[in-house]
Amino acid sequence: MSKVEVTYSGNMQCSALNTQNDKRVAVDCSMTRAQEFGPETLVAAGLGSCMLISMAGFAERHGIDVSGTRADVDAALGGKPEMRITAIDVTVHVPRALTDQQQTSLQMAAEACPIKHSFRPDTAITTRFVFGDTAAAAA
Numbered sequence: 801m802s803k804v805e806v807t808y809s810g811n812m813q814c815s816a817l818n819t820q821n822d823k824r825v826a827v828d829c830s831m832t833r834a835q836e837f838g839p840e841t842l843v844a845a846g847l848g849s850c851m852l853i854s855m856a857g858f859a860e861r862h863g864i865d866v867s868g869t870r871a872d873v874d875a876a877l878g879g880k881p882e883m884r885i886t887a888i889d890v891t892v893h894v895p896r897a898l899t900d901q902q903q904t905s906l907q908m909a910a911e912a913c914p915i916k917h918s919f920r921p922d923t924a925i926t927t928r929f930v931f932g933d934t935a936a937a938a939a
Contacts, residue, residue, distance in 0.1 A: 803820060805817045812832055813833070844875040847915050849871075851890065858905060858906060859909075889928075890926070894906070894931045894933060
């Protein structure tokens, strides 16, 4: 289990500290400041990272190179009265062309990410995979 210490520093800004490795990230209100990561952006980054790490675990066990794979994640906030993440779109760009079986297996690994299964059932999450995307390797 991870431990994060979040401290409000004023002016709609926080600092999040990972107490296990002493790494920090700045957080602010993306609706008013948008100079740092916003809370919904961190959620999107967590989901994308989890999906890529899940894919990488499978890939390493099966000798598949997924280095350079990128996830573009867009989290949409719904309006009042219950402001929350209502939809997330994920596009995974894999820079190599793979066999159909490898593609299917990597997609299943990404979909098994535990963070993806942590959202409410009515949060619309769409995932798209692009294999052989040479632009992903250049980014």
